[in-house]
Amino acid sequence: MNTETIRTKHPDSFTGIVRKSLRKNRHTGMIAVLCLTLIAITVSVYLQTGNHQFLNFDDDVYVTENPHVARGITAPNIIWAFSSVEAGNWHPITWLSHMADVRFFGMNPRGHHLVNVALHTLSTLILFFLLLRLTAARWQSWFVAAMFALHPLHVESVAWVAERKDLLCAFFWFLTLLLYAGYAAKQKPVLYLLTLSSFVLGLMSKPMLVTLPLVMLLLDLWPLDRYRHEVREGVRQRLGRLTFLVKEKIPFFACSLLSGLITIYAQREGGAIHGLKEIRFWLRIENALNAYAAYLGKTLWPHDLAVFYPFPPSIPIWQVIGSLVILLLISVAAVQTVHRHPYFAVGWFWFIITLVPVIGLIQVGGQSMADRYSYIPVTGLFIMVAWGVPDLTKGIRHRQSILALSACAALIASAALTWQQLGYWRDNISLYRHTLRVTTSNPGINYNLGLALHAQGEPDAAIRQFQEALKINPDDTRARNAMGVVLHAKWELDAAIKEFRQVLLINPRHIKAHYNLGLIFQIKGNPDEAIKEYQEVLRLDPDYAHVDIKLAQALTLKRMQDENRK
Numbered sequence: 001m002n003t004e005t006i007r008t009k010h011p012d013s014f015t016g017i018v019r020k021s022l023r024k025n026r027h028t029g030m031i032a033v034l035c036l037t038l039i040a041i042t043v044s045v046y047l048q049t050g051n052h053q054f055l056n057f058d059d060d061v062y063v064t065e066n067p068h069v070a071r072g073i074t075a076p077n078i079i080w081a082f083s084s085v086e087a088g089n090w091h092p093i094t095w096l097s098h099m100a101d102v103r104f105f106g107m108n109p110r111g112h113h114l115v116n117v118a119l120h121t122l123s124t125l126i127l128f129f130l131l132l133r134l135t136a137a138r139w140q141s142w143f144v145a146a147m148f149a150l151h152p153l154h155v156e157s158v159a160w161v162a163e164r165k166d167l168l169c170a171f172f173w174f175l176t177l178l179l180y181a182g183y184a185a186k187q188k189p190v191l192y193l194l195t196l197s198s199f200v201l202g203l204m205s206k207p208m209l210v211t212l213p214l215v216m217l218l219l220d221l222w223p224l225d226r227y228r229h230e231v232r233e234g235v236r237q238r239l240g241r242l243t244f245l246v247k248e249k250i251p252f253f254a255c256s257l258l259s260g261l262i263t264i265y266a267q268r269e270g271g272a273i274h275g276l277k278e279i280r281f282w283l284r285i286e287n288a289l290n291a292y293a294a295y296l297g298k299t300l301w302p303h304d305l306a307v308f309y310p311f312p313p314s315i316p317i318w319q320v321i322g323s324l325v326i327l328l329l330i331s332v333a334a335v336q337t338v339h340r341h342p343y344f345a346v347g348w349f350w351f352i353i354t355l356v357p358v359i360g361l362i363q364v365g366g367q368s369m370a371d372r373y374s375y376i377p378v379t380g381l382f383i384m385v386a387w388g389v390p391d392l393t394k395g396i397r398h399r400q401s402i403l404a405l406s407a408c409a410a411l412i413a414s415a416a417l418t419w420q421q422l423g424y425w426r427d428n429i430s431l432y433r434h435t436l437r438v439t440t441s442n443p444g445i446n447y448n449l450g451l452a453l454h455a456q457g458e459p460d461a462a463i464r465q466f467q468e469a470l471k472i473n474p475d476d477t478r479a480r481n482a483m484g485v486v487l488h489a490k491w492e493l494d495a496a497i498k499e500f501r502q503v504l505l506i507n508p509r510h511i512k513a514h515y516n517l518g519l520i521f522q523i524k525g526n527p528d529e530a531i532k533e534y535q536e537v538l539r540l541d542p543d544y545a546h547v548d549i550k551l552a553q554a555l556t557l558k559r560m561q562d563e564n565r566k
Helices: 002-051 059-064 075-083 092-105 109-135 138-150 152-159 161-186 189-203 207-221 235-248 250-269 281-300 317-336 342-358 378-392 399-424 428-438 443-455 459-472 477-489 493-506 511-523 527-540 547-565
Strands: 367-369
Touching: 002 109, 002 138, 002 152, 002 399, 059 092, 059 161, 075 092, 092 109, 092 161, 109 138, 109 152, 109 161, 138 152, 138 378, 138 399, 152 161, 152 399, 161 189, 161 207, 189 207, 189 250, 207 235, 207 250, 207 342, 235 250, 281 317, 281 342, 281 367, 281 378, 317 342, 342 378, 378 399, 399 428, 428 443, 443 459, 443 477, 459 477, 477 493, 477 511, 493 511, 511 527, 511 547, 527 547
Parallel strands: none
Antiparallel strands: none
């Protein structure tokens, strides 16, 4: 009897093992295929950036004209990276990344752009593995990762070398959450330390990770389900569980606080933060509400994307009220459905929370919003769609086919729009002309386009752009100084002097205007005026490049003139 039992059970047991192994292999094979598909679609769309140029908008600050980055990774440069707040940020990992690029590729933009593509692709894969680990929902996870890879709002972060910090930020963001998912499942201290380490590296890439501890708490709700409680549990037990989850994040919150303080200091040092006198408080609130709605709108319908959206002098009240109503309605719906559809609340508040540092309540720069700021936040919206649409379509005939076709249509449309948007980023002139077509009153872009046209040998076209910038803002010293430089190059010296003097009426401490005046006076054979301007430059900045040489030349010219008079 026992022998028969053994004989009959053994084949069944063996068959079960084989079937389980085959299922596991099929699952692994499918995951590999999905990963290869993500790599293929991301690289095929973004590979064209390998032929793009550096921009004169921040690429000069971060790479092409940065002497520390240009020398590559050296001991002094590593010290500089960890101690500098240049460009209004403390992000040593970003600086080291740019230095490594220069070490391997020099100043060839191709290598710098392709590293951006590689980082974007890696983040896409990590996001896929993160959602797969959290939910085991293969197709929803793949769809979210594919939308992250292909959405047109992400073009700015990938196609702009200066936005390397965005890509590193997202890489460490998703890696931190993947490690956190492992820690939440196994509660191993080593996984906790790895999670915290990844988080710190992310903060040293871009401080936008300061909101990540709050997103961890959202994931504790869904899909980790760490708030779960038994029916018979009392309020004390439930509060105890919540307290434990919050205490668990205290080191992360502490790092966020420190990073936030460092960032505010760095941006104040760089003069990037606008005071309430420049942009009043209520206008900031109005713009923040409008920006939230705009990000939501551009996620659903990505049109008129631009490298710079100027801050408006005022916002129509109907836009503000409309934006507020939309945000409140969705937020209320998210809270009311949190028990039945927790993914909706998690996705929505992921979007809301992660935009807080860049929504403009503390206004940094002159933009009202920026596509790059949506790089991580819109992932929350993709999660809402990926899990929400299948729930909404339950019971519909041919549901699976409809969902598959809809997903394919969304991805194909995103890929096509992204390909088109990438084309605008091929060089300065193409990007800025597109931006001026889709925005209004954008003097900073007029200025950048003028610089690009001048560099391309089109001085008259450059002057027209500077004049457009000055029509919008007559006190724009950058545009006026640049116009003086172009007039100087055209040998219209008196007109150039007039522009430089106008700059100094607006800002008497404008070093470049003093220096440029000195050059023209020296050319016109007026060493006394040239010496006066060069001395003022030295007073304002003793280390200003080449001014000591120019001063010596002017003094020599004066001495020669004095000797000739004798």
